[in-house]
Amino acid sequence: MSSIISISGVTKTYATGFKALKEINLDIERGEIFALLGPNGAGKTTLISIVCGIVNRSSGTVTVDGHDIGRDYRAARSLIGLVPQELTIDAFETVWATVNYSRGLFGKASNAAFVEKVLRDLSLWDKKDSKAITLSGGMKRRLMIAKALSHEPRVLFLDEPTAGVDVELRQDMWAMVRRLREDGVTIILTTHYIEEAEAMADRVGVINKGEIILVEGKAELMRKLGRKQMKLELRAPLAAVPDGLSHYSLELSDDGSQLTYTYDNQSDRPGVASLIRDLEAAGIQFRDLDTKNSSLEEIFVSLLRQEP
Amino acid sequence: MTLRAAPNFRAVWAIYRMEMARAFRTVLQSIISPVISTSLYFVVFGSAIGSRITEIDGIAYGAFIVPGLMMLSLLTQSISNASFAIYFPKFVGSIYELLSAPVSYLEIIIAYVGGAATKSIMLGLIILATAALFVPLRIEHPFWMIAFLVLTAVTFSLFGFIIGIWAKTFEQLQLVPLLIVTPLTFLGGSFYSIHMLPGIWKTITLFNPVVYLISGFRWSFYGKADVSVGVSLGMTLLFLAICIAIVAWIFRTGYRLRN
Missing domain, CATH: 3.30.70 (Alpha-Beta Plaits)
Structure with a gap:
């Protein structure tokens, strides 16, 4: 089986009656960088939230490495790391505590050496005893990434990873994403910065008004269209x-x-x-x-x- | 597969430890302020009123109010600890991590309610120690004292957890404790025996669930109770069962946690 995430027939209608997703079918291949493009409100975040277990789907099935996200949610979720769009961290925790907390939450035995490596890779090691509230915006973004990587996920979701991020951090992030891919981690990023998808992605999916309108290898897409x-x-x-x-x-x-x-x-x-x-x-x-x-x-x- | 479906004890421990760390970080708010307020109660009720009411049911007034004072703090602190603990991540958005983690609802509850209950039990014991400085205390049924302490802390932490999930604003978060719990506690016989109330009020008071908690708890200290201890225990367990049922419903439906 080559696809690591398989989404079939997924729909989402919110309580307000708003149809955020209409029949999404999508397979993410193991080890690829997949860019999900779409304008604001297209359904990118809803789709990610469903796969990660934050939002309930109205219908359809999703499997992660063969594990159904409903029946077998523990196995499915333990494979996934999520970096959400908003900088939402407990402001009063230290960097060290919050990253170790994330690791524990995902059921991994504590491993100080691994957490240290994650923090060093993200240039956060100097800040390990600082409270999240004292960090700059860019540092907070790094911290969110560190939390997501703390439990050694096989699939990493980056929701609008470079929104409001300076050039240096953006390049650091791209380098990090490539390193992760070399380690075999599958990466799904949503963005409305096309250049990001152009620079990074192996495949591109375009979502608009709750529908996937196209999925294509980036090179073929550029060649074809x-x-x-x-x-x-x-x-x-x-x-x-x-x-x-x-x-x-x-x-x-x-x-x-x-x-x-x-x-x-x-x-x-x-x-x-x-x-x-x-x-x-x-x-x-x-x-x-x-x-x-x-x-x-x-x-x-x-x-x-x-x-x- | 069965191995992977095993309970995520590490997650429970991670959440519990984080909650306890918060208490120690805000040590002033969590521990010192209740000690001060307890001391104030002793000064106001114990000395001012105690000089006029010397004893109730053969117990010195100062000693009589100790179980009620402990319950007062136990109830309000259990609720505020637990409601805040789950409301805060909802408010700042960091709840996403909890929802995306491989943890069951039961594990989430055990961790949060466990943390909140531990804090309020510690608080109750601190109040007890503070009270011992003011009045001579005796505990006739230490096992039942601990049992009532733990049961009440767990029950009201669960209740607080429900409020924290239900609340959409900070105002709502304060609403139930302020408008319902505090009056019920004050009217629940913390500072008096319900036998001292005039006819009809004595009957009305029996609809107040807090009466049973305080009465049973006081019995474990002095062997004297307003209502029989079996009824107290039954009512406490009933309230616990109601909270468990509500929580079970919330988690079956994902109410206000998952859209």
Whole structure:
């Protein structure tokens, strides 16, 4: 069995009647980094909360490494570490006490050496005797991660891990996530920062209005849905795109000095060479040219636009 | 599979230890303040009133109020300890960790209620020790004294736990202790024997469950009771059973813990 988390037919309707999730089916593969993307209110946190046991599902089943999260909740939950979005820590506990508490709560025998390693890895060792309330926001975020890692989870959920986090901590976190993956930990992160998914994820799932609208390997997704653009800086501004070039999807900037050609990079005949020949024939000269792939963000935005 | 489904004793211990650590961290609030308030009760009730009521049922007034004073603190502190212990993580959001941990509801209860009850039992013993400085004490039935102490602490810690889960605001958290428990305790014969009350009030008082707790507890000290000790014990157990039933219902339905 390659999937470590298997979600099938999961729905969630809150007491208010709000349907947060509609029929979610999703498999997370062992050892992958999976990014769950979606706008605010799409259902990302609800889905995670259901898998972790914080929110009851209305219907459907979830298994974690083959353990049903209802019937066999102890085995399922002991495999999972969760770093929630909000910084919610008992402010009056010391770093050392609260991380050891988490380890005990998950039924692991105390292991000072392991906890020390976790704290050192997260640059929290100097703060081990400080109370949580005295830590900076970034330090608190590290502490939340330390708590989640204290019990050696096989699956780590990071809910919006880098929201409001400075560049240094963000890079530290990305490095940590890669290290964990090397150790075989499966990582599921939710984010609405697309660049994060782009930099980290093996696979991407897009959730919108309580539905998974797409699950795809990041590379395939970028290849499949990615468009390529070529920008041409013209020597002399044009008033309009000449008629001879109208069969290319060309866009002229307002001041007429830049032409943008959008094409499908999957195509055998993307038309770049012929466009350049035709431009020459039309007597249009350019100073410079630049091509780029559309980012995951652009893909994401266009996906959500397609949604009814 | 069976091995993994084994009780998570480590979690119970982790929660219990955390709760006890909180008590020692706030030692001023948890221990010193009840000692001061007990001493004040002795000054006000013991000396001022005690000089006019010399004895009740053949017991010196100062000594007579000791079991009631202990119960007063035991009830209010059990409730506030337990309700706060579970309300606070709900309030700050750190409850997520408890809900996502491989612990059963029963284990959560044992740990939190155990912690709260331990604290209030310690408190009761501290009050007893403080009282011994003011008045000569005797305990005729030490086994029953401890039994009533433990039963009451556990019962009212459970009750506090229920309030902590039910409460959505700090105001609600204070509501039940303030509006119900404190009046019932004061009217429950902490400072007097219900036989001293005029006719109808004596009957009304019998609907106050605290009367039975205090009466039974006082009996374990002096062998004298307002109502028979069997009834006291029965009522205490009944209240415990009601609390257990409510807690069992809460956890079966996930009431106010899991959406």
